[in-house]
Amino acid sequence: MSPTDNSETTGRRRGRRPAGQDTRTALVDAARAVFAETGYDGATVRAIATRAGVDAAMVNHWFGSKEGLFAQAVLELPFDPLELQKALRQGPDEELGERIVRTFITRWDSAGGGQFVALMRSITGHEQAGHVLRDFFQKFFSALITSVGADRIPLRMNLCASQMVGLGMVRYVAKFEPLTSEDVEVLVRAIAPNLQRYLTGDIG
Amino acid sequence: MSPTDNSETTGRRRGRRPAGQDTRTALVDAARAVFAETGYDGATVRAIATRAGVDAAMVNHWFGSKEGLFAQAVLELPFDPLELQKALRQGPDEELGERIVRTFITRWDSAGGGQFVALMRSITGHEQAGHVLRDFFQKFFSALITSVGADRIPLRMNLCASQMVGLGMVRYVAKFEPLTSEDVEVLVRAIAPNLQRYLTGDIG
Structure with missing residues (x-):
């Protein structure tokens, strides 16, 4: 799947897998929802990745860790x-x-x-x-x-x-x-x- | 004018003059408006009293000072x-x-x-x-x-x-x-x- 491939027709088991910045955006949206629902300790990287429809490894790729995802997605820390x-x-x-x-x-x-x-x-x-x-x-x-x-x-x-x-x-x-x-x-x-x-x- | 007199018919030059707690409420409302419009330094006790339709002495009676009025009306400090x-x-x-x-x-x-x-x-x-x-x-x-x-x-x-x-x-x-x-x-x-x-x- 190329970094710019964004078409619905490439969807697989978990539905469409967004690429590049789309993955990041999907993770940010999913993280906001999951952290709000379950709190910081209750939220898992797996649950956020599943909700975003991407592999959990993408969290490490884009944010380094659950802390990094929270800081940048929810708190928008610089x-x-x-x-x-x-x-x-x-x-x-x-x-x-x-x-x-x-x-x-x-x-x-x-x-x-x-x-x-x-x-x-x-x-x-x-x-x-x-x-x-x-x-x-x-x-x-x-x-x-x-x-x-x-x-x-x-x-x-x-x-x-x-x-x-x-x-x-x-x-x-x-x-x-x-x-x-x-x-x-x-x-x-x-x-x-x-x-x-x-x-x-x-x-x- | 009795403390409970609250009828429109007692209105004088500046319009109805509220009594007791009504005076306090009128001052709080006027203070919020005037402080918001002119800032803390620009707001005068006279302008606030005029807007509330009460005598400026009522500010001292109810709030002690401009500071007291601001603290209690706008900041709602305890x-x-x-x-x-x-x-x-x-x-x-x-x-x-x-x-x-x-x-x-x-x-x-x-x-x-x-x-x-x-x-x-x-x-x-x-x-x-x-x-x-x-x-x-x-x-x-x-x-x-x-x-x-x-x-x-x-x-x-x-x-x-x-x-x-x-x-x-x-x-x-x-x-x-x-x-x-x-x-x-x-x-x-x-x-x-x-x-x-x-x-x-x-x-x-």
Whole structure:
């Protein structure tokens, strides 16, 4: 089946198999439906691929993982979370907060900020989106914090989320000045020590 | 005019003058319209009272001030901001962060959290709401921070807002656990030192 073959007549056992960007679009649509129906933990790559009428290997091909599919299809995040986790682990533990703040701002700035607004709108508008996002962030931050060996990981993860979600709300949604126009390194110096305390410091 | 007099026939120069709770409701409706049209700074107590068809003194009677009217009519905050500012100033400067975190959580917990969701929804849904909220928070936090004598007040105010908005997002909107069910004093110990650094510490 050629990458541009898109005709109904090539349909097989599971119905028409879309090709190239069509596969990606079909997976995005299927993922949104399945994550909404079953939540983050309940959704399986197999169920999403079946609903999209494509092979499960296509999820890895297009999104790297279930996390990547969720991040890009549902949250429309401007990055692949597993690739990002790996990048954030490169460097000293005591500078993890700095790397997270710098990466968060540069990635969302590049994406234009509007995507962060859409993400927050979906969370404030739908109870379910909050649950799904929580499961996702829990896994994302827990993996990072576990790697630096701190105690009370779930609470630390929540505290980190509070600072980073709030930073995004103020910079991209409410657009407070001077923070919205502030240089990324000024914000790294201001915010990173607080994030680092949540990650590895004494939190009471 | 008796407090329960509500008939059209008592109308005078400015039209019917509502009484008691009717006055309050008329002011809330007028405030929402005027703040939306002119923004926080542009809106005057006089313009709002005129639109409501009541005397400007009624704003002070029911809401204490323009800030109080905005907080309760538009943001539907579960407190009067000027009264709160006064309360937060009672105590040592180095414990201001602690008082803010404790007060924020106890007030919003009492209000049920749903009001915080509504507030965030209005901010994420409307560009204008972000501007109006920014002006309001700028004044609220600036007054507090000015009183403790720190430099770079606008940036510090923004940083405080990022932590407090994020705390509300995680506790009341996305409902991350364990933070959502966590005891207020555990959260005060975890978060207050970070807020205090934003208020009076070295932010780079």
